[in-house]
Amino acid sequence: MLYSEERKNKIHAYVEKHKRASVQHLCDAFNVSESTIRRDLSELEQDHLLRRTHGGAIAFESVNFEPTVTEKADRFQKEKQIIATRAASYIQEGDTILIDAGTTTLPLIYEIKHFSSLTVVTNSVVHSELLKDSPQIEVVVPGGRLRHETQALVGPITDQTLSLLHVDKAFIGTNGIDLSDGLTTPNLIEASTKRTMISQSSEVIVLADHSKFEKVTFAKFGDIDDIDRFITDEQVDQSFVSEFHQRGVKLDIVLLQED
Amino acid sequence: MLYSEERKNKIHAYVEKHKRASVQHLCDAFNVSESTIRRDLSELEQDHLLRRTHGGAIAFESVNFEPTVTEKADRFQKEKQIIATRAASYIQEGDTILIDAGTTTLPLIYEIKHFSSLTVVTNSVVHSELLKDSPQIEVVVPGGRLRHETQALVGPITDQTLSLLHVDKAFIGTNGIDLSDGLTTPNLIEASTKRTMISQSSEVIVLADHSKFEKVTFAKFGDIDDIDRFITDEQVDQSFVSEFHQRGVKLDIVLLQED
DNA sequence: CTGAATGTGATTGATTATGATTATAATAGA
DNA sequence: TCTATTATAATCATAATCAATCACATTCAG
Structure with missing residues (x-):
């Protein structure tokens, strides 16, 4: 018994x-x-x-793995891949770059592994974990509290540490891009971290698939003017094209090749 | 009788x-x-x-977990598992704990996932990545530069952030434990981080398998006196037992059952 | 020797683990 | 959709086990 x-x-x-x-x-x-x-x-x-x-x-994992993360990563995966490939073409040997957390910037990690000298700042535990076996890439993590929803490190610790750093290029993801409301994300604390990222970079490159256009979520973290380059995957509305042009934002449209 | x-x-x-x-x-x-x-x-x-x-x-039973590829390459995996199981028994619901980077503390992650309220500070990208799907565990990462050799975040950023935090219990790994030279690790910067960890915790619990005894590596990060509890997996030399006892270090020896 | 401290066994009311029962809830099939 | 089936939570009774307490014996220090 x-x-x-x-x-x-x-x-x-x-x-x-x-x-x-x-x-x-x-x-x-x-x-x-x-x-x-x-x-x-x-x-x-x-x-x-x-x-x-x-x-x-x-089992617990089978429910844990199921929900947001995997599913979210699967949406527009191909689009995110080609966006990341284009983004990587702007990175030069020896650069110090910042990579935002999120599924849009994730493929970028695979694109940078071949560099022989690169300093990468990232607030994502997933991104940094993927770089752990690439000794030629210097990885700096700005710490903070882990938000399980996005697997990003956020909060005052993150912002404070980020403000001590300066990078050549920042690759930022967004949940919404809108001509009047700018760049937005659902979480206030995360918005604050993204804002800090933008302020600490010489060049700001925003990555967003077409589903993010004309979307406005809760917290604004930047204006169109803050962006230096915007990379997306589908023909966007003419209003964006002209507004971007007028405000000096370079627009990269990478088209997905259908098989 | x-x-x-x-x-x-x-x-x-x-x-x-x-x-x-x-x-x-x-x-x-x-x-x-x-x-x-x-x-x-x-x-x-x-x-x-x-x-x-x-x-x-x-008897205490460890949770069974499938080791990842990286972990499999590691020596004394079973020993580290039982040491971690013992270590976990000292964690209480609601605690704020610090978990050092390293393969010795890694199994501890699997033992804490079922807690319904826990704050975990860790400077390991691997440890924090494993906790990304456990929303009931608040994870704080003190940032820093990623050392690829140990997959730990170290350096001045780490130390500075750590010094702003205080935890109930710190679970620290070590490369060497010696009666005269204390706790040592091969890297100077990592030693500094470990030293900070020790200073920021009410209780210091050191985890080390038997291979670490009487080993001295380059950089010292603590004295025998700094330790509150030492958990290891094999009968240790009497000199350690008496010295530990004299200095008020509680010694836990967990024996591996051979089948 | 005395008196305190410790270890032990017996007793008893309280607690725990379990299976049975039943009314309710969830699911699957028509 | 509705109904039949199955699973569930809630409750109870019972048997085993436990914690708390006391009494007794032994040990040890003064």
Whole structure:
């Protein structure tokens, strides 16, 4: 006869391994009543060791990996790739660049790995982790609090550290670009960090796929004037083209080749 | 007739070996009353040597996790796992803890994911990346320059930011522990960061597998006196035991079970 | 020797783990 | 959609186990 703690350990291990388990199967496996299994499962759920479902339980990661991050990364992935490739063409050997967190700038990481000398400042734990095995690239992380929603480091620590640095080029992502409301992002703290990034760079390059056009989200972090170069993937409205031209923003449109 | 300390040692050894023991069985085995066994078990539990259950006790079990490629290359992986499991038993819900970069502290990340409230400060891009999908854990990264050799963030930015923070417990790894030369690491800048970490924590817990004993590397970052608790995986030399005891360092030895 | 400290076993009311039961909720199939 | 089926939470009873307490014995220091 197992102790309840042992049984719970085994249930946890089982669910981790098989990613799922039914109440019925666990009853048979441990030869206890459904009540007992249900109690075990709710306690394990309380400890964040698995997630209950109707009829059983599933492993925690399978729900954690599912939602925003992966899904978001998958949208317009090809577009983001070609935008990043174009962006990389503006980077020169020996540059000090800043790469914003977010899925739009992520492909840029793969494009810069071949440089033999580069200093990269990034507030993304994902971006920096990907550069950990590229010793020729000097990586500087401005610290801060990790926002799980975007996997970016943000907050006063980030801003303060960033303000001590200066970079040649900053590659910034955005959630919305609008002629009257400028550059916006849903989070106030993140906006503050992006604003700091813009102020610390000689050249500001904004990356955005076509879905971001004429979108306005909560917090503004920059004006059209702040941008030096804007890279996107689809023919944009004439109003943007002329306004960008008038305000001295260079516009790069990279078209996706359909197969 | 055994003395209580002898009996407790044997109970501990028994539980480590068989992974479990019932109060009844221990009563028969040692020919003492249930009260006595229960008292022993409570004391052993207080010393983090086993976990009590209703009806008996079980050994500490580590969560099973699939090591990543990078981790597989590492030596003494099992030892580091059990050391981390022990270390995790000192973490309480709501704590603010600091986790040093390095392969020794890495398994600790898997042990803390189920906490429902925890603030974790870490200077490792790998550690923080692994916590990116655990929203209940507040992650703070003190920034800095990425050292590719250890995948740690180090340097003046790191030290300066760390000095603004204070944590309840710091879990620190080391490359060498020696009675006369204290705690050492091969890199001067990394030593400085570790030194800062120690100074910013109420309690300093050092994790080191047996290979680190009597090793001295280039840069010293702490004295024996700086340590509050030392967790390792093998019977250590008597000189260490007595010196630690004399200097008020609590010593945890976690033995690996050979199958 | 005395008196405090410690270790132990017995007792008892409290707590815990479990399975059965039942009303409610969620799901699947027509 | 509605209905039949299945899963669930909530409750209860019961048996095992536990914590708390006390009494007794042993050890040790003054």
